[in-house]
Every structure is written in C-alpha cells, then in structure tokens.
Amino acid sequence: MAIVSRGFHGRRQPSEHRLPPGQYEVRDFPVLSAGPTPRISRDTWEFTIVTETGARHSWSWPQLMALPAEEPLVDLHCVTKWSKFATPWRGVSMDTLLGDVETEADYALVHSYGGYTTNLPVADLLDGQAWIAYGYDGEDLAPEHGGPARLLVPHLYLWKSAKWVRGIQLLLQDEPGFWESAGYHDYGDPWREQRYQGD
C-alpha cells in the first residue's frame, strides 16, 4: 500500500494557523470607511489607469463586465486587528486590466470616488494578487463595502483595498495615500505586522 499523506492536497489549514500576528477572527463583515458612502451609478462609473507618460486606459461598467471574471476566496486582515477568513468575491484580475498597459512604473496610487487614496507597488497588483471586485457572496458588492467596485488586494492590510475605486495612477516614485500620510505603514504586510511607519 502506498504511503499517502492524507488531507495534504487542497485542504485549508485550521483557521488559527491563518491568523497573522496580533489579529483575531471575526465572523461578521465590519464596515470601515473614513467618510460617507458615495453612491456611484453604473451608468457613469468609469475605471481609469493613467501611466507615468499620461496615457489613459478607461473601462466603462459594460466593458468591465465583458472581461473574464474570477472568483477569489481570500482571507482579509484589517489593521484594526480583525481578520475574516475565506471571503468569496467576484471580479476582474488586475493582470487583465494591466495586460495592455505599457509602463515602466514601479508604484501605484489608487484613487477612489469620494477622494480616498492608497499606494502600493505595481508588483503587488500583478500575478493573481489583486482584483477589481464587484461581487461578494453571490451578490452585487454592497455600497458600504465599496460597490459598485473596489480594489481587492488581500495579501496587504485591508486599507490598501480601496473601496469605490475610480482609477490607478502609475508612478515612477512612491507617493503615500490617505492612511500612509497619516502614519500608517507604506507597504502594510499583515504577516510582518507592518501597521505603522517604522514597524
């Protein structure tokens, strides 16, 4: 009889092994917004990538819907210490959206309807790590969680996942966003507990 390590393939680890340092698990889905929830109509919604040379790539709502959708099942980690496991999203991979964009930029500044911004390296938007998410748990993404669409970049603290996303500015130099300018960490890796500047 072959020696098989049972349960090795495709089984998620018990939840306590998926908690980054200093985090606790929640079962509900907290809402954290720095201001009021903007109401954006899908008829006028637009997502725009602007490169370091000023080249613009825009998608209307129907154009976004026409792109291949993915259904990532990911853990979320908020810097206020809650984590939520196995959240089911639907959205378009940033690999798809950045695929035809010619750029040498290493940095991205994400802009939201309502004025929120957050920054991250372009590399963290690629290789199946980030999505423009418009569905959650089989439904349209609710406005309080960032609908019509938000950035989802679950390997970083959740403040990087800009709700009501409007566009991404590609930059040769790093520029801090809203929370990063207020003392939060520039990168925000939950596994290295990069909550604040200097962590």
Ligand SMILES: Nc1nc2c(c(=O)[nH]1)N[C@H]1C(S)=C(S)[C@@H](COP(=O)(O)O)O[C@H]1N2
């Ligand atoms: N536009 C915008 N995006 C945002 C925020 C915000 O205030 N405005 N808050 C961030 C923070 S701090 C967190 S923890 C998550 C919360 O997402 P949720 O409300 O869906 O849980 O959204 C992030 N994205």
Ligand SMILES: [Mo]
């Ligand atoms: Mo947060």
